Amino acid sequence: MTALLRYQAALLARSQRWTAPLLLYAAVLAVGVQSGQPVLGSLGFAAAALLPVTAWAVHLCVGQEPPAARAVASAAAGPRRVHLAALLTATGCAAVLAGATTAVVLLVSSPATDNGTHAVSRPAAALAGLLAALCCVLLGAAVGALSTRPVLRRRGWSVAAAVLGSLLALVTAGSPARYAVTALVTGSRTGTFDPPALPSLGAAAVAVAAAFLVCRIAARRG
Amino acid sequence: MGHRYGLAGTWVLRGIDLALPARALVRVEGGNGAGKSTLLRLLAGIEAPAEGRITGRPARTAYVPERFPAALPLTATGYLVHLGRIHGLRTAEAKRRAGEWLTRFGAAEHARTPLAELSKGTSQKVAVAQALLAAPDLLVLDEAWTGLDTAARAELDRAVAERVAGGATVVFVDHDPRRLAGAADLTLRMGDGGVNRAKPSTATRPVPGPRVLIEAEGPPDAALPRDLPGAPVRERGTGVAPDLVRLTVPKPYSDALLTALLTARPPWHIRQVAPVDAAHALDAPEPTGPPGQAEVSEQAEVSEAP
Numbered sequence: 001m002t003a004l005l006r007y008q009a010a011l012l013a014r015s016q017r018w019t020a021p022l023l024l025y026a027a028v029l030a031v032g033v034q035s036g037q038p039v040l041g042s043l044g045f046a047a048a049a050l051l052p053v054t055a056w057a058v059h060l061c062v063g064q065e066p067p068a069a070r071a072v073a074s075a076a077a078g079p080r081r082v083h084l085a086a087l088l089t090a091t092g093c094a095a096v097l098a099g100a101t102t103a104v105v106l107l108v109s110s111p112a113t114d115n116g117t118h119a120v121s122r123p124a125a126a127l128a129g130l131l132a133a134l135c136c137v138l139l140g141a142a143v144g145a146l147s148t149r150p151v152l153r154r155r156g157w158s159v160a161a162a163v164l165g166s167l168l169a170l171v172t173a174g175s176p177a178r179y180a181v182t183a184l185v186t187g188s189r190t191g192t193f194d195p196p197a198l199p200s201l202g203a204a205a206v207a208v209a210a211a212f213l214v215c216r217i218a219a220r221r222g
Numbered sequence: 223m224g225h226r227y228g229l230a231g232t233w234v235l236r237g238i239d240l241a242l243p244a245r246a247l248v249r250v251e252g253g254n255g256a257g258k259s260t261l262l263r264l265l266a267g268i269e270a271p272a273e274g275r276i277t278g279r280p281a282r283t284a285y286v287p288e289r290f291p292a293a294l295p296l297t298a299t300g301y302l303v304h305l306g307r308i309h310g311l312r313t314a315e316a317k318r319r320a321g322e323w324l325t326r327f328g329a330a331e332h333a334r335t336p337l338a339e340l341s342k343g344t345s346q347k348v349a350v351a352q353a354l355l356a357a358p359d360l361l362v363l364d365e366a367w368t369g370l371d372t373a374a375r376a377e378l379d380r381a382v383a384e385r386v387a388g389g390a391t392v393v394f395v396d397h398d399p400r401r402l403a404g405a406a407d408l409t410l411r412m413g414d415g416g417v418n419r420a421k422p423s424t425a426t427r428p429v430p431g432p433r434v435l436i437e438a439e440g441p442p443d444a445a446l447p448r449d450l451p452g453a454p455v456r457e458r459g460t461g462v463a464p465d466l467v468r469l470t471v472p473k474p475y476s477d478a479l480l481t482a483l484l485t486a487r488p489p490w491h492i493r494q495v496a497p498v499d500a501a502h503a504l505d506a507p508e509p510t511g512p513p514g515q516a517e518v519s520e521q522a523e524v525s526e527a528p
Binding site: 002003004006007010011014015016065066068069071072073074075076077078079219220221 | 227268269285295305307310349362
């Protein structure tokens with residue numbers, strides 16, 4: 001598995017296709033996160049924006065091999081593991097991005113509530129922000145995995161499904177991502193917040209189920 | 223075992239019950255659309271069958287597609303090292319074997335060339351090298367010879383014989399009926415979604431293929447090593463040279479057979495190696511052969527002496 005992850009990561013790093021989602025994310029953050037703003041609100045914004053970016057990264061990783069190269073790798077390691085390696089590579093990259101972004105937001109934001117009346121502990125905000133970002137990364141990975149090969153093969157449908165899926169994952173009541181982001185935004189208003197541990201577990205369960213399903217389909221359809 | 227693409231697709235393969243022997247060369251024949259490639263993809267484990275299952279696939283399985291236009295952002299060696307590691311090799315070992323196989327196929331000067339800049343034939347050499355560098359126990363070749371130059375085709379023939387001699391099962395499809403002619407242990411004929419076994423000795427072996435005669439001499443009273451590569455036709459010398467053995471194998475197997483004889487314990491001495499004219503196959507060696515076959519003819523006298 002390590003070899004497959006190295007292979008996928010090398011392909012992603014050298015293909016430079018990662019620049020587009022990364023630049024988009026940076027642009028969105030530049031607009032939405034300003035220096036000196038309340039830390040929790042900014043963390044919530046940064047986490048929410050990660051969800052579609054992760055879905056995009058999954059699309060890149062799953063689609064970066066030509067069919068012939070994929071067939072060769074599948075014969076060597078099995079189609080399930082090849083597909084899983086692509087999903088894990090994208091999710092891992094997004095998780096690294098989540099960590100870096102959380103650190104930057106913590107550094108530039110003001111540790112206070114929206115109205116400035118209550119102080120917000122930075123370590124508590126860091127933990128809550130990391131968990132919310134992780135939650136969005138995992139759901140984004142699930143959305144990405146379900147909206148590309150081998151579930152949807154046509155590019156147009158694939159992109160439309162990813163955009164729609166990301167939106168729904170952020171706004172649908174009961175979605176772990178919505179819950180986690182809302183917890184941060186509400187906490188920024190009221191000053192009381194808990195790390196969104198339960199939503200993270202929920203998102204992890206969704207991501208594992210989605211990965212299991214698509215890897216099975218990948219083995220069936222090649 | 224059966225397979226179809228999509229839940230509503232027509233069955234490409236149906237009711238296939240097949241056991242592939244170890245240490246065997248298996249040829250798959252059939253017209254266009256008979257399901258050859260699908261069968262090979264299922265055997266290689268790239269896809270799972272829609273019904274039934276395939277069991278006992280070796281851990282080291284490699285596949286070579288017909289065309290390998292891999293526009294990947296890696297150099298030839300970089301790609302091969304990655305694939306070697308995926309096959310379970312250590313990095314240093316993968317690097318060493320990558321260089322070795324690229325050299326064998328005459329692509330050593332392209333080791334540092336990005337895959338996207340390789341010619342079609344050189345890309346194919348990389349595809350073949352990735353499969354062989356792992357020394358797989360199941361090697362699946364889907365018209366892997368396509369696009370290779372003559373020297374590389376012959377090298378692939380020999381590499382296939384080497385794998386079979388090493389105990390692997392090699393399954394191949396090739397549009398050229400002379401490809402590894404006379405060397406296949408089993409020929410599968412596909413049609414109407416099914417597979418029929420055809421004995422290689424029957425009409426499915428249209429061309430006997432070029433063969434090589436190896437004359438070897440063992441230590442006194444030594445028996446020939448068991449399981450010699452290529453299942454050589456053997457004739458033991460009598461009278462003046464009782465320890466002399468003449469072995470005839472399909473040409474791709476000659477190197478593997480020589481290796482087996484020379485590395486046997488105790489080793490055998492090689493007296494001579496000569497090509498066999500297809501028309502003068504071993505069953506009818508004539509003392510009055512053409513001048514080029516003088517050595518073969520001479521040998522015929524030795525073995526027929528009382």
